Amino acid sequence: MSVSNGSVSKAGDWRSYQRVLLPPVKDLHKLEVYEQHGGYASLRKALTDPAWTPQAVTEEVKKSGLKGRGGAGFPTGLKWTFMPPVNPDVPRFLCCNGDESEPGTFKDRQLMEYNPHLVFEGMILASYAMSVKTSYLYVRGEYADWISHMERELEKLYAKGYVGKNIMGTGFSTDLVIHKGAGAYICGEESSLMESLEGKRAYPRSKPPFPAQRGIWGYPTTINNVETLACVPLILEKGGDWYAKIGAEKHPGPVLYGISGHVNRPGVYEYPTGMLISDLIYEVCGGIRGGKKLKALVPGGSSTPVLRADMIDGVTMDADGLRAAGSMMGTAGMLVLDEDTDMVSFLRRITHFYHHESCGQCTPCREGTGWLENIVTRIDEGEGNLRDLDLLLDLCSQMEGRTVCALADAAAWPVRYTVERFRSEFEARCRPSLVSVPETAALPA
Amino acid sequence: MADFIKHPVVELPERDPEPSVPADRLFFSEEEKARIATYVSRYPTADGAIMRALWLAQEKFGWLPPEVIRLTADTVGIPYSQAYGVATFYSQYYKRKMGTHVLDVCTCFSCQVCGGYDMLHHLEKKLGIRKGETTPDGRFTIQEVECLGACGSAPMMQVTNGPYVMNLTEEKLDTLVDALQEGRMPPFASVTLPQDQDEMGGNRRSDAPSQEIYQAPPVSQTIR
Numbered sequence: 001m002s003v004s005n006g007s008v009s010k011a012g013d014w015r016s017y018q019r020v021l022l023p024p025v026k027d028l029h030k031l032e033v034y035e036q037h038g039g040y041a042s043l044r045k046a047l048t049d050p051a052w053t054p055q056a057v058t059e060e061v062k063k064s065g066l067k068g069r070g071g072a073g074f075p076t077g078l079k080w081t082f083m084p085p086v087n088p089d090v091p092r093f094l095c096c097n098g099d100e101s102e103p104g105t106f107k108d109r110q111l112m113e114y115n116p117h118l119v120f121e122g123m124i125l126a127s128y129a130m131s132v133k134t135s136y137l138y139v140r141g142e143y144a145d146w147i148s149h150m151e152r153e154l155e156k157l158y159a160k161g162y163v164g165k166n167i168m169g170t171g172f173s174t175d176l177v178i179h180k181g182a183g184a185y186i187c188g189e190e191s192s193l194m195e196s197l198e199g200k201r202a203y204p205r206s207k208p209p210f211p212a213q214r215g216i217w218g219y220p221t222t223i224n225n226v227e228t229l230a231c232v233p234l235i236l237e238k239g240g241d242w243y244a245k246i247g248a249e250k251h252p253g254p255v256l257y258g259i260s261g262h263v264n265r266p267g268v269y270e271y272p273t274g275m276l277i278s279d280l281i282y283e284v285c286g287g288i289r290g291g292k293k294l295k296a297l298v299p300g301g302s303s304t305p306v307l308r309a310d311m312i313d314g315v316t317m318d319a320d321g322l323r324a325a326g327s328m329m330g331t332a333g334m335l336v337l338d339e340d341t342d343m344v345s346f347l348r349r350i351t352h353f354y355h356h357e358s359c360g361q362c363t364p365c366r367e368g369t370g371w372l373e374n375i376v377t378r379i380d381e382g383e384g385n386l387r388d389l390d391l392l393l394d395l396c397s398q399m400e401g402r403t404v405c406a407l408a409d410a411a412a413w414p415v416r417y418t419v420e421r422f423r424s425e426f427e428a429r430c431r432p433s434l435v436s437v438p439e440t441a442a443l444p445a
Numbered sequence: 446m447a448d449f450i451k452h453p454v455v456e457l458p459e460r461d462p463e464p465s466v467p468a469d470r471l472f473f474s475e476e477e478k479a480r481i482a483t484y485v486s487r488y489p490t491a492d493g494a495i496m497r498a499l500w501l502a503q504e505k506f507g508w509l510p511p512e513v514i515r516l517t518a519d520t521v522g523i524p525y526s527q528a529y530g531v532a533t534f535y536s537q538y539y540k541r542k543m544g545t546h547v548l549d550v551c552t553c554f555s556c557q558v559c560g561g562y563d564m565l566h567h568l569e570k571k572l573g574i575r576k577g578e579t580t581p582d583g584r585f586t587i588q589e590v591e592c593l594g595a596c597g598s599a600p601m602m603q604v605t606n607g608p609y610v611m612n613l614t615e616e617k618l619d620t621l622v623d624a625l626q627e628g629r630m631p632p633f634a635s636v637t638l639p640q641d642q643d644e645m646g647g648n649r650r651s652d653a654p655s656q657e658i659y660q661a662p663p664v665s666q667t668i669r
């Protein structure tokens with residue numbers, strides 16, 4: 001494998017990039033410090049300047065080209081316009097998705113720890129843009145320490161009059177509530193998150209109706225990721241045009257890359273979108289641990305298709321770049337695997353995760369995730385047959401697109417692509433089968 | 446079938462066992478009731494407050510036997526069946542009596558390939574129990590958990606739904622167990638971002654009692 005030096009990064013001069021989501025300011029997580037460094041100026045501007053109507057804020061976000069950072073990459077400004085026209089009798093809600101349970105993803109936690117006020121300000125601005133009177137920040141229960149830190153800061157914010165009734169004396173009122181989860185990956189899925197907020201078992205809902213039509217308690221609701229909303233104050237401060245120029249053209253903005261696994265310097269890094277994967281591994285993270293060779297890479301959380309080392313040449317971290325390479329951007333939580341990694345055991349653990357986290361509503365998912373785990377485990381234990389590989393792929397086709405939520409797809413993709421892209425390694429672990437079974441064609445979704 | 450084949454069985458606790466919290470201790474204080482009332486006030490209907498109220502109940506009683514779930518449901522003002530459903534859905538609510546300290550070792554994804562199982566097996570050997578079990582003296586329970594959102598500091602673990610302990614090594618685990626034996630909880634640890642290390646010469650938080658830096662993870666010896 002060659003390290004691509006000739007390929008073009010879309011991140012421009014990333015070595016001199018100045019961080020904006022996590023700017024280098026000591027104790028930025030405290031309200032006093034955040035304000036000293038221009039915090040809540042965007043909010044004041046939006047609330048006091050008559051030019052900044054709610055529509056104008058939404059327009060600016062649209063202009064920025066901001067795409068959701070929660071996994072699906074949906075344009076944020078567009079999502080906001082799906083909210084129905086304001087009716088004073090019908091409450092509306094905003095949820096900020098801080099569930100962050102996708103294996104390999106740990107950037108929202110660092111953002112909530114180091115710059116919580118940027119998230120709060122983004123939530124209040126989004127509430128203003130969509131005329132929302134209550135917004136919920138749903139944080140996974142495991143982040144108990146970070147929740148208590150944020151609640152302390154939120155209290156200061158209420159005391160200061162920056163959230164609650166009559167914010168900054170402008171007559172605009174909105175409440176912000178932190179909701180503590182209790183350990184369930186599925187709560188990250190937006191409709192399941194709403195069920196959880198309503199105090200129920202977190203079973204995802206069938207869509208349509210979409211949250212903007214019928215969300216929490218049946219009222220219009222918008223759900224955005226923590227990092228997505230944190231971009232909003234920056235967009236208002238520096239302008240949508242400024243934002244649109246950062247990184248890859250069609251998927252712009254700063255991104256928190258959470259890089260883990262076999263690299264010398266793992267961690268959360270803020271850089272523009274469109275970074276070359278090779279730059280991230282070899283330049284930013286100081287290469288592979290122990291001078292080993294790269295074997296595989298999962299670019300955006302456990303559900304995104306794995307890439308072999310020979311597939312990352314010249315590939316950039318943005319929606320288009322990764323799609324062309326045969327994967328997805330997901331949450332930009334990148335896992336780097338070195339040449340010694342056993343892909344069968346690795347896949348076994350992933351299938352265990354999805355089996356454990358399936359909510360059990362849909363048969364293809366509840367049973368399918370269980371059988372994926374069983375079959376991969378059987379292969380891993382050396383008791384698999386060659387035809388098990390086709391059985392796995394067939395099973396994936398029976399799960400994809402056939403369920404209430406996308407967890408079944410998220411469980412099937414890693415299996416499909418790991419088996420396809422590392423087939424010889426799986427074959428080597430299997431016993432030859434006596435009867436050959438033809439490969440089953442994928443059924444239309 | 447080979448014994449590693451797992452059946453998708455969900456074990457639900459018994460609905461009406463002998464109460465394990467004596468009747469004279471089964472109540473919320475005025476202060477706790479006030480806190481639950483605050484939680485209720487944050488949602489359009491009382492239902493939304495049940496998760497937070499169950500957290501409070503678990504902190505008070507240690508785990509959630511049916512009588513505690515019923516008490517919480519009554520205090521919040523929602524049906525017992527709904528609260529029972531919630532308590533049994535989420536993995537952080539304890540449905541059985543746990544050890545004083547619950548050691549949740551992450552073995553998922555990034556942690557798996559960076560020694561999560563080495564750490565789990567070290568703990569199992571050290572405490573003489575297997576994952577899911579509690580030591581006979583009731584002090585420690587070991588659990589294998591899914592990704593806790595600190596993959597860059599793998600391998601890592603969480604202690605009793607509280608502090609994270611990151612960049613684990615066997616020595617670090619030994620020290621941790623000793624400290625817990627003496628009743629000392631690990632402090633909150635703030636992880637220094639690599640870019641902060643470069644640009645600011647260290648951690649940006651001056652109020653975090655303990656600080657960790659991201660470091661090259663260990664090589665995993667076992668991965669299952």
Ligand SMILES: Cc1cc2nc3c(=O)[nH]c(=O)nc-3n(C[C@H](O)[C@H](O)[C@H](O)COP(=O)(O)O)c2cc1C
Pocket residue numbers: 067068069070071072073074076079097098099100101102185186187188189190191223224225226228229405406407410
């Ligand atoms: C199974 C599943 C798990 C998800 N988990 C998360 C999560 O942990 N955090 C998150 O922000 N989005 C998660 N999502 C995506 C959300 O459903 C939703 O698309 C996202 O929060 C929208 O925010 P965005 O538009 O800002 O990206 C998940 C989706 C699925 C299908």
Ligand code: SF4
Pocket residue numbers: 186203204357358359360361362363365366403404405406407408
């Ligand atoms: S796909 Fe799986 S997780 Fe999603 S609703 Fe169906 S059973 Fe639940």
Ligand code: FES
Pocket residue numbers: 103104105551552553554555556557591592593594595596599601
């Ligand atoms: S995989 Fe262990 S914390 Fe994410």
